[in-house]
Amino acid sequence: MSSEATIHSSQKLSKSGLRLAGIVVTVILVAVVVIGLITRATQASSLKTWTQEQAVPTVSVVVPEPGKTGSVLDLPGQLQAYTRAPIYAQVSGYLKEWKTDIGAPVKAGQLLGEIFTPELDQQLQQARADLASTKANADLAGVTAKRWQAMLGSDSVAQQDVDQRTADYTAKLAQMKAAQANVDRLEAAKAFARIVAPFDGVVTARDTDVGALINAGGGTGPELFVVSDIHKLRVYVQVPQRYGPSIRPGSNAVLMVPEYPGREFHAQVAATSNAVNTTSGTTLVQLQVDNADSQLMPGAFAHVRFNLPVDTTALRVPASSLIFDNAGLRVATVGEGDKVAFKKVNILFDYGKTVEIGSGLSAGDRVIDSPPDGIKDGDAVKIATDDATAKPHEKA
Template identity: 25%
Template structure:
């Protein structure tokens, strides 16, 4: 192997050895000068947000799922059969009682009425003729009685024919909002199960139907549900808003449904603007007086386990303490806490997954900065521009192992200062 080849092959090894030496020197310097890190477990208390609870008086209420229905939901049916020739209303429109809705073909019923009229007139003439003969004893009493009965039957048939003809015009039995027409023009209607044409719902007032389980009834004051114990009913709409007008109970079942174990109820609400429609799913809130001495805690602060519900509180020593509570119903975004808390308790509302019993915490009120008092002053900002130069010069002078820069000397004294510095440097070398 030539010397040139030896030089080319040994150059990479020399570079690797130099890099390793520099890395070792830097590691030694950083290990000797770097400040020691904090020991394990010395990170300080966990900052948490606490809510200092106080007893409150709130309305006692129960919320359950409910469904709206018309105060009157009437089926419109045809009383006579025939072909529908015309629909006389607009689907979904509001109609008055007695307003025509459908027209059935009248021809056959007009013919039947004419026939019944002729028979009624004939029987009436026959009865009047025999009336004079019975007075003269020219006929038997039976003949006259048969004529009277025949005339009565004919008059009844006439009345029925008149009714059948009038029923060919199907009218609204009640006032309200009409539904979809189930039969259209040209359909044949038969009396019976096929006679349903449409329906009418009365929307003002509107009814809301719901039920309560036995466990929900037990939460009411006294554990019983009576009309006098309910002061009113509120309605929570699907968008979460509360219906502006309160309702009242108009039906309370006297028995418990043995299949579901629930008691049926119904409330009535004004609905002048038709905002509520039949079939809507809403939530009904029963108001049953006031409940005193309860606490409102955010739902996120309540931990639900298989045994009980818990909240985490910050003690006077700023340590975590689990507290079993007795929770009632939801009110908005809060739990109603019936027992387990006292006035002034600081309930922790965040960082719950990181907390452990007796763990030190740094509590702060909602809206404050964690770990610092609310009135703490902000650190001074670094000076900018020329004003920062003295501070930078002082920091460089205080840094170990780095000489400070020489101040600029006046032009006339620069030579004298240079000559005076040379002997001093010589003495230092000696």
């Protein structure tokens, strides 16, 4: 009896242990499932939050600032002699000789060449003979008029006869003066057979030679010589209309020419045309540059650099902030609520790393530097810095 009771009691204990173990296992399984579900829900929520955060682009912003120095205006210019005189023939003939060639320095009145004028010489001889004839006739008429005037007192001649002799003398005297004027004219023309320099300078052209037929051109024929004063040079530059008011007489400029790389010549604005060319939209500016050593040559091309005054209304931003698409030239700014706001701008000057904006921006705007691709107006963005206002950008 005792062994059967013991066996029965052991069977009861085994069933109770199994039931307890089953309960424990079930609780553990339920706990594992609950923990797994909670972990997955937490991860999904974190992933959603991370995805939403990644969907908002992070941008860096800069604040546009006025430039500390004015822009530099580099324009092409043309050098010209301070004074240039093309010399034409005023009498016809043949070139007898020339005394100076190109590049020769000359003084005012120095002989450049001489024209042989046989036809003019004959005309002058005839004019002098005519003068001698009219002078003799005038002298005779004068003596006759005096005699008749003396006889009028003795009542031996009529007053009308005396008046006729006096009038004849006046006419002959006028003829003599006309003949004298003709001689003077031809002598003045003969003086132009000597071609002389009008001022101190350099012979920059000689377009004739010994024996060449010379026709009095009056400015329409070919130039015989060109004399230029190059101790100073004039520089002519076409300045865009916008910069015209900034370049006034007395302003300084730097001149550079290809034949002297790296060397600068200092010029000064002498005058402006005070008018805008309707074709090119530019204003003609004249500068002067000293050329005492004759290193610069008239007719040469030059680069002229103007240092313009600071434009306080213009703002500078990095060139990387510009967006150029089918909507035109724009910049992206961060507006209220950290939303993107595009603004159209125009460039005044390009400095390479930075650009000068003429209109479209305000000093307090927050400009996005290197805006992400695909950014649109009204998109939300996150500023990369903790400070809502970025530091001013570095100047170029």
